[in-house]
Amino acid sequence: MTFENNLAFAQSLDRQDPLYHLRDEFLFPKQHGTPFIYLCGNSLGLQPKTARSYVDQQMTNWENQAVEGWFEGNSPWMYYHKELKELMANIVGATPAEVCPMNTLTVNLHLLMVSFYRPTAQRFKIIMEAGAFPSDQYAVESQVRFHGYDPKDAIIEVAPREGENTLRTEDILAEIAGNGDQLALVLFGGINYFTGQWFDMPAITRAGHNAGAIVGFDLAHAAGNVPLELHNWGIDFACWCSYKYQNAGPGGISGIFVHEKHFSDTTINRFAGWWGYNEQLRFKMEKGFTAEAGADGWQVSCTQVIPMALYHASLKLFEKAGFIAPLREKSKQLTAYLQFLITEVNQVLGFEQYKIITPAAESARGAQLSIIAQFNAKEIFNSLVANNILGDWREPNVIRLSPVPLYNSFEDVFTTASRLLTISKELITPKH
Template structure:
């Protein structure tokens, strides 16, 4: 398609958008009485209008039923988390039995590493990406120390080549091969939070297994954003937050994937709690732990249903629309955003550089833009004028037009404001 940098053309694209109506299902913040252009779905998704109803339902059940709400509410609390399995399985490419929802992201990664980081002899090293999200860095280093290893020896970082902004898949595979039988675990973010690069998860998972390592993925920026086939790729485990592309609310619950080959393994180390105990026998209060025959075996405490309610509200929309439709729009709207940036570059002596891969298969919703020169001034101008984006040091703004609620008119209007921001800074 030949794009145009015009309001008329943007509105034409919106008129042809099959999922445009879902924009009206979200609540937008306002600046000076006008809805903002919201490009921070990669940090916190917008609130679905139905989220309040789902929370209110539980509040009413609590008021009217008290403790009996666990079993006699319309959506009984004791198995509330089970309503997520089929919907999440479609999003991450898994069998429903391999998916559960509990805790928060870093907590879940810690819990999963109890099971899947089992250093032994000379096999003790963990491969991750250079400058991973800080929470992952802290988590991995602390796990290594718990096992008595020095992080400087046990953690192997995959690096970008000098002067390049993205990781080369060949370099990742080469490093895994080099570490070889010393590698206990490969744990990487499926989408790099800084650049927006999507890793080749299938090839990297296969390479990790070839050297005898476990392979896990932090899918914080991938779930609800890119196509995932965790079961088909034979991933060992994964976890993701729900408050970015899946719009569940700030700091909300995390999803987990545990490959079914690890189900029903009583001897697999894990931290255990009574909500992971066999559901049919849970209230018998037996002294010996009998794990659920699925990913729910990693549950520890009863589900925080008030937190899960907004997540379920959002997942209902995901289930209605489907990832193929979201990805189709994502590809088109991000390509249009890239075109608008390139057109601005032609019009003025610009001071920015897109550092996200240009290949569609290597990126999701996010474009990261390195602002040379007066970057912070550009960021401040955009925010002041109703464009919500985020800033990452040293000089990057991240633009993430989530397909559920961002429009092509948003993209055009952003371009006009961006041009003024550069000229006025």
């Protein structure tokens, strides 16, 4: 598509957008009575208008049923997670048996590493991306120490080449192959939170398996953002949060994926709890853990009903949209249009004030552009916020803008770039 830098063109794209009406399903924050143009869904998604009614239904169940709500009412809590599993499966490309909503992201990462990071004297190393989200770094470091290894010896971080901002797939694959005989686990983010790079997950998975390692992913920035085929790609395990692109509220419930090829492996360790016990035998209260079938067997604590209700509300909107495929098509256009407009801003300014470090290739990014502001970065970000453009700031000079196809429009993107240009002219005295 040939883009145009004018409001009429952006509005024409919105008129042609079959998903445009979905923005009316969300509540936008306001400043001085005016809604923000919200481009921060990579950090916290907007609230679905239906979220309150989903929570209210469970509050009513609690009010009317009390403890009987576990087994009575229109959605008994004992089985409520099953209502979400089929919807979740469509988000990440899995079977319903392979996914389960539970806990929070880093808790689930630890629980899954208990099962799938099983170091031996020969194989004890973990490969991950340099600059992974700090929580992942801390989790991996602590797991390595728990097993008696020094992170300096056991963790291999793959970094971009000098002068580059993102990783080359060939470098990742070469690092995996080069450490194959000592490699226990390959653990990457699906999309890097800082740069917005979407890693070649199928290629990484194949390389890890060819090296004899287990392969897992943190999908915090990928689930609900880009098309995933966890089952078909043969990924061993994954986990994700639901509060970014999946709009399930601050600190929303996490999800896990465990490939069905591991279901019958009785040698896998896990930290067990009552809710992961065989559902048909759970209330016998017997000693000796017998896991429930599938990913549900990794549950520890009982169902988190209210967080699941919030997640349920958003998942139903994904279902209404047709799940990921149509959203992805719009997302590619939205992000490409933003990229085009940022380039236009630089051309008007006469120099590269804004350097996009997210990959230019659509296949290597989702709904996010990470932009280095050469001059006056924080002042420009603050001015965007003051002008009702709410993105995300990352030190020392990166502005992340995330046009989400569920609720952002082409006019949102155009207006953002237009205000950015105005602000830039006001705040920048070029020093080049």
